[in-house]
Amino acid sequence: MAHPLKAVHLKKRKEIRARLADFRKAGRLSEEDIFLELVFCLLTPQSRARAADAAVTRLRQGGRAFSWAIEDIRPLLVGVRFPNNKSRFVFLAREVFRNPDGAIEVKSRLPLPEQKKAREWLVKNVKGLGMKEASHFLRNIGHGGELAILDVHVLRRLHRFGVIEKFDQTLSRKEYLEIEEKMRKFSGKIGVPLEELDLLLWSDGTGEIFK
């Protein structure tokens, strides 16, 4: 018999797939858009998506996304949590992706199309980006099909459905990979693709718009 989630999936599948199609269109985004998507993922932890989004809009102003001085970034982050740390992360991230000629190139620096490798690269090279947000970023630029985005809502649902025994607010890298594997198996078992399952559990947990 079908898993209860499967029924929810059938109901929401259209909406979920439309959202994923949006993410895949990111392949046609400009370098600035992609970089700002990365910034969004740096700002999001422990903050409201809306606040992070508003800060990104400010950073975009006047085409200055690539030229803000570090001290000018801080005041643009009002509303996001830990702005001191995060303004530093945003600045550092930009310099990681700066070419010798001064241009910013994000995608071409990632070891794609291997998504897990790309994620490792991001976690290692972009300070402030952990497993969860690196996965989030890759999905948002259309390369997250094999990755789970294990935020607190998804973890709570996985726990509820018995996929994991316990859930902690913070996961070690090892635990993250283990849970991701369990979720992958669960996804196969109930016949819902991993990336759709991720959005499904997210929306199931929050009843909210996907981001």
Place this chain on the structure above:
DNA sequence: ATACAGAGGTGTTCC
């Protein structure tokens, strides 16, 4: 009203 926990994690420190 004022206080206080908790919020769509991650880095650092310490052992």
Place this chain on the structure above:
DNA sequence: TGGAACACCTCTGTA
């Protein structure tokens, strides 16, 4: 070497 404890700092909901 890896994991537990703590810092980061501000806004919001709740009592």
